[in-house]
Amino acid sequence: MIGVELVKMVRRPRTWVIIGMLVALPTLVAVLLAVTDLGPRPGTGPPFLSAVLSDGTLFPLAALGVVLPLFLPIAVSVLGGDAIAGETQSGTLRYLLARPVGRTHLLLAKLVTVVAFVVIAVLVVAAVSYVEGRLLLGQSPATGTVSLSGSTLTQEQLAGRTTLALGYVIVSMLGVAAVALFFSTLTTSSIGAALGTIGLLITSTVLLGLDAAEALHPFLPTRYWLSFVDLFRDPILWRDVVRGLGVQLGYLLVFSLAAWASFTTKDIDD
Amino acid sequence: MTARWLTVLLTADALVVTPLAVEARPTSQSSISATDLLDRIHNSGDVAWSGFVESSGALQVPDSESFANLAQLLGERNELRVWWRNARDWRVDRIRSTGETDLFRRGDTSIRWVFESETATISPVSQVRLPDASDLLPPTLGRSVLQGARDNELVRLPARRVAGVDAPGLRLTPTERAATVGHVDLWADPDTGLPLRVELYGLADQRPVVTTSLLELDLDRPAAETTEFTPSERTTVNYEDSVDVAAAANAFAPYDLPLSLGSLASRDGEDPDAVGVYGRGPTRLIALPLRDRVAEPLREQLQASTTAEETIVGTVAMVGPVGLLLTYHNGRGYFLLAGTVTAETLERAATDLLEVE
Numbered sequence: 001m002i003g004v005e006l007v008k009m010v011r012r013p014r015t016w017v018i019i020g021m022l023v024a025l026p027t028l029v030a031v032l033l034a035v036t037d038l039g040p041r042p043g044t045g046p047p048f049l050s051a052v053l054s055d056g057t058l059f060p061l062a063a064l065g066v067v068l069p070l071f072l073p074i075a076v077s078v079l080g081g082d083a084i085a086g087e088t089q090s091g092t093l094r095y096l097l098a099r100p101v102g103r104t105h106l107l108l109a110k111l112v113t114v115v116a117f118v119v120i121a122v123l124v125v126a127a128v129s130y131v132e133g134r135l136l137l138g139q140s141p142a143t144g145t146v147s148l149s150g151s152t153l154t155q156e157q158l159a160g161r162t163t164l165a166l167g168y169v170i171v172s173m174l175g176v177a178a179v180a181l182f183f184s185t186l187t188t189s190s191i192g193a194a195l196g197t198i199g200l201l202i203t204s205t206v207l208l209g210l211d212a213a214e215a216l217h218p219f220l221p222t223r224y225w226l227s228f229v230d231l232f233r234d235p236i237l238w239r240d241v242v243r244g245l246g247v248q249l250g251y252l253l254v255f256s257l258a259a260w261a262s263f264t265t266k267d268i269d270d
Numbered sequence: 271m272t273a274r275w276l277t278v279l280l281t282a283d284a285l286v287v288t289p290l291a292v293e294a295r296p297t298s299q300s301s302i303s304a305t306d307l308l309d310r311i312h313n314s315g316d317v318a319w320s321g322f323v324e325s326s327g328a329l330q331v332p333d334s335e336s337f338a339n340l341a342q343l344l345g346e347r348n349e350l351r352v353w354w355r356n357a358r359d360w361r362v363d364r365i366r367s368t369g370e371t372d373l374f375r376r377g378d379t380s381i382r383w384v385f386e387s388e389t390a391t392i393s394p395v396s397q398v399r400l401p402d403a404s405d406l407l408p409p410t411l412g413r414s415v416l417q418g419a420r421d422n423e424l425v426r427l428p429a430r431r432v433a434g435v436d437a438p439g440l441r442l443t444p445t446e447r448a449a450t451v452g453h454v455d456l457w458a459d460p461d462t463g464l465p466l467r468v469e470l471y472g473l474a475d476q477r478p479v480v481t482t483s484l485l486e487l488d489l490d491r492p493a494a495e496t497t498e499f500t501p502s503e504r505t506t507v508n509y510e511d512s513v514d515v516a517a518a519a520n521a522f523a524p525y526d527l528p529l530s531l532g533s534l535a536s537r538d539g540e541d542p543d544a545v546g547v548y549g550r551g552p553t554r555l556i557a558l559p560l561r562d563r564v565a566e567p568l569r570e571q572l573q574a575s576t577t578a579e580e581t582i583v584g585t586v587a588m589v590g591p592v593g594l595l596l597t598y599h600n601g602r603g604y605f606l607l608a609g610t611v612t613a614e615t616l617e618r619a620a621t622d623l624l625e626v627e
Contacts, residue, residue: 044368045368046368047367047368047369050368050369050386051369051385051386051388054388054504144502146385146388146502146504146505148365148369148370148385149363149370149372149383149385150372150383150385150390150499150500150501150502150505151500151502152500152502152503219286226367229367229368230365233351233363233365233370235496237351237365239322239486250285253281253285254278254281254282254285257274257277257278257281258278260274261274261275261277261278264274265274
């Protein structure tokens, strides 16, 4: 079942259109930076964007910083929201369940598919932006890359930390995927499920800017998204990275269970 | 159906409630007296530690390039990583999602690293300087506000858990008429006396105007390499004669300030040069000469404040408990007087200053 769903996801043009859109924004940013040679002022803009003009090897990280706050979660919300609601909407859910496939198994296959999409999307964005960084922006210095703390990272250290950062970004989307899947089991509208998920993320972002909601901050899904930056400090600052992983795994567990409780007790009429 | 949803609720409950319950467990109270705790705090200067500090301030002091990060330090939330081997060997990183600004102290040398501009600025350490990130750390701020504290100004507060430590508390209520700080609440490690959390309140404030607290603490001595800065080949290294505008003025401006201003004695009884720091504990006043190109934009910022007032000696404005007075040109230049003192004290101090100069 999981294999079938994965193949279906990979063969769908929609998947690649979304990934194409995810790649388009960093590409536009790279071209603009290369043409104008004008980075954001220090302390402003997405992480690493002010540094890529002198070191293009950092552009995959800058690209993730560009797509992570908005584009990537929207893409995951759309795909996750469509997982069950889309089948219901198109009238295929009844036929899927008519096969000897348990609801829990189907739900798991849908979740794995959304996670696989996240992995593919993050890797494609990182790979394309790496090439763009090398071709359009500053060349990597032979002495190594400068960490946020001013020390020098060797190419091996940079590669290791970048891999950790990609893994962290993927895990950061697990909570979004689980929430979208849960909403998808509640409604017959894919757009409704996606909007519900995006609404939750917007609420989280708004509350993060509110001092009165400070007690809620450690539990908000968007709180630690950009903490992958801490992997490039020296020594690495694990504090928020660990907390971010914990929060995402918490959302994954609770909302996957909620999706399971909802879907396995749901009347399938359509 | 009920059992499945119950599983969901119990899981969510366990994930949210467990950390809150651990945090809310009762603290063990200490019987240490206020004066004993004060002594331990005074003697904690050599305690080595490392940790993570969060500070927040609500003071909208004028922003100026000449005053470095003062407006950010006092008016925003700051996250600081600290490695403190001793008072002459430490590192404080002010971290941001876009980079970090790090301060290194090695002996008589200070290094300031800014990631976004890839610059390291090396300058000599100065006794007289503007506040920087190291002054916002609970241990340094705590010891500073308690400097000169009198027994009748202190009362014990119940213990509070800070960075995993059950820390006994202390309240300092300044008795001086010049003070604009209502009280300072402080919690310290009972064993080492290291201040872990400091809250500073204005006279009529229900909420602190400045809070700084350790969120993580390690009392092992940090390794020597953590406080060492080795610039990469791409780093632009600048050498400055002075660490900031106050240190520069103190070293080069042609003034000799008096031993007291506005009834406040010079800090530590030292005879000031061109820049003077007066008062004790949380009642402090700094007087420094400013160049014309710094003074005039500053006056415009002060005049834009709702509390701004023109007096005989200059423009005065209060930013919470912080008073600022920029004198008029006295034929030789301008002076900025700033501190946690009343507007009347600032005016008296400015009058004293202009009479001398």
